[in-house]
Amino acid sequence: MDIRSYMQAIGRQAREASRAMAAASTEAKNTALTTIATEIRARRESLLAANASDLTQARADGLEPAMIDRLTLSAAGIESMAAGLEQIATLPDPVGEMTDIKRRPSGIQVGKMRVPLGVIGIIYEARPNVTADAAALCLKSGNAAILRGGKEALHCNQAIAACVRAGLEAAGLPASAVQVIETTDRAAVGELITMPEYVDVIVPRGGKGLIERISRDARVPVIKHLDGNCHVYVDDAADPDKVVPIVENAKTHRYGTCNTAESLLVARVVAQRYLPEIGAALAAKGVEMRGCPESLAILRESGVDAGLLKDASESDWAEEYLAPIIAVRVVDGIDAAIDHINRYSSGHTEAIITENHTRAMRFLREVDSASVMINASTRFADGFEYGLGAEIGISTDKIHARGPVGLEGLTSQKWIVFGNGEVRR
Known part of the structure; x- marks a missing residue:
């Protein structure tokens, strides 16, 4: 031909x-x-x-x-x-x-x-x-x-x-x-x-x-979009009943999609409370956690399988795994979370779990990504779920079309x- x-x-x-x-x-x-x-x-x-x-x-x-x-x-x-x-x-x-x-x-x-x-x-x-x-x-x-x-x-x-x-x-x-x-x-x-x-x-x-x-x-x-390093941030004002279901769904619903969560940020004030529960849920599905020293210490102390815990490298914060792997970091609070996301994110989809309206609105305004969510799984970043019927693709560009x-x-x-x-x- x-x-x-x-x-x-x-x-x-x-x-x-x-x-x-x-x-x-x-x-x-x-x-x-x-x-x-x-x-x-x-x-x-x-x-x-x-x-x-x-x-x-x-x-x-x-x-x-x-x-x-x-x-x-x-x-x-x-x-x-x-x-x-x-x-x-x-x-x-x-x-x-x-x-x-x-x-x-x-x-x-x-x-x-x-x-x-x-x-x-x-x-x-x-x-x-x-x-x-x-x-x-x-x-x-x-x-x-x-x-x-x-x-x-x-x-x-x-x-x-x-x-x-x-x-x-x-x-x-x-x-x-x-x-x-x-x-x-x-x-x-x-x-x-x-x-x-x-x-x-x-x-x-x-x-x-x-x-x-x-x-x-x-x-x-x-x-176009090049990759999907999506984040979930667990704020210290999060509803305890929402944290594990959202994080687990965002990471494990499907591993090979661009709207799957690849990074988890947890406010320091509630890290001891939520990381053990999150770690147990992810470990039950065989998810490897690549964490900062503080997050790994909490996860090890809570009894999470040591074989699923690894030290995160600098490159892990920006990685799209498309696999049962997630980067985990403890941050000071919403300021540090927004700074981390805007530095390492691919601009695809980010979510905050919080009941604090002021922080939620700050997250919406200040996080520079195509889709930004409050109290919902990143897996919803999809044309069908947004009511578009379907999508031609996801755009992380800022001109003409953005998102689904x-x-x-x-x-x-x-x-x-x-x-x-x-x-x-």
């Missing part, structure tokens, strides 16, 4: 389809979404079989447990995909929304209209659900999409792509509105990220190495002017 010619053809088709998608009615887009959901449910067994084939090859290739976890698609996961599509169909269509219309002294009225970005390229590893989520969000927001999944999910991605094509055809929309690249040749990625004439934005989803490469080499704007990127994040705004014959004097 001539990769350059193949990708140029994909790009041309996407650009043409993007014009049709920008003009598509809400009804047509919603028909496509609900039909895709129906197709996904109807083809559940074939999707599971395709995923099983991918998993067999992935294990043979020695993929890491975190990658295997992301790659695995269950019956519940298939239902979640379909439900996500249906939820997106119920969301308001952002395209064409007009806001901030004001009359100027000249007589003209000036405002803004929300419009699609155009053609969105999504590059991702493992997670086959991204194929459905990305297709749905791009479709509803009036964009065309070029999807390049990893070779480890090739069979499942193509099976989901068949469902997407069926939905587009049923709605009378161009099949090229969502194209899933069929080759696993890495040169296809290099072409995709250097086609500004066809592609308006790139969204990479995957490991840090992939995102660093895309950010470095792309000639197209990139919406849903429909609004896949659109832009242009200025619009209503006149009645006015001329500038």
Whole structure:
């Protein structure tokens, strides 16, 4: 295959389809979404079989447990995909929304209209659900999409792509509105990220190495986050009934996701009270704790398995483990916690456990991350949980889109002017 010619053809088709998608009615887009959901449910067994084939090859290739976890698609996961599509169909269509219309002294009225970005390229590893989520969000927001999944999910991605094509055809929309690249040749990625004439934005989803490469080499704007070193801070005004459930869920609900807590900070005043309980809960699930001297002393004294306790190095404070490992530090209080987070965090998601309203509001204002939470698990930092239906990715950038990127994040705004014959004097 001539990769350059193949990708140029994909790009041309996407650009043409993007014009049709920008003009598509809400009804047509919603028909496509609900039909895709129906197709996904109807083809559940074939999707599971395709995923099983991918998993067999992935294990043979020695993929890491975190990658295997992301790659695995269950019956519940298939239902979640379909439900996500249906939820997106119920969301308001952002395209064409007009806001901030004001009359100027000249007589003209000036405002803004929300419009699609155009053609969105999504590059991702493992997670086959991204194929459905990305297709749905791009479709509803009036964009065309070029999807390049990893070779480890090739069979499942193509099976989901068949469902997407069926939905587009049923709605009378161009099949090229969502194209899933069929080759696993890495040169296809290099072409995709250097086609500004066809592609308006790139969204990479995957490991840090992939995102660093895309950010470095792309000639197209990139919406990205590099890693997810998420923190939970236990304040001395925390509700005792909330501490262990939140910390345990944030760390152990899933290990291979970017919104999993990787660092735990505990106020010194309550460290002796809470660290033994937290340590016992994490140890019961085999979580290794890499702590500061003070936290390790408390954990050892409380009887936590010494084999799960290790001295933290400087690099541990900034690490995204994606594994049953957590960094633990005792801090003086909220000032030290905020300073630590803003120094070491990747800017993804942070949570405070406290009943002190003033401190909670300070945490919200002063912690510089895409999602900041009070008394909730970091695992909620997700497009579906935020009511976006799904997400195209998480952005830790500060321009255009930040946090889970849903429909609004896949659109832009242009200025619009209503006149009645006015001329500038």
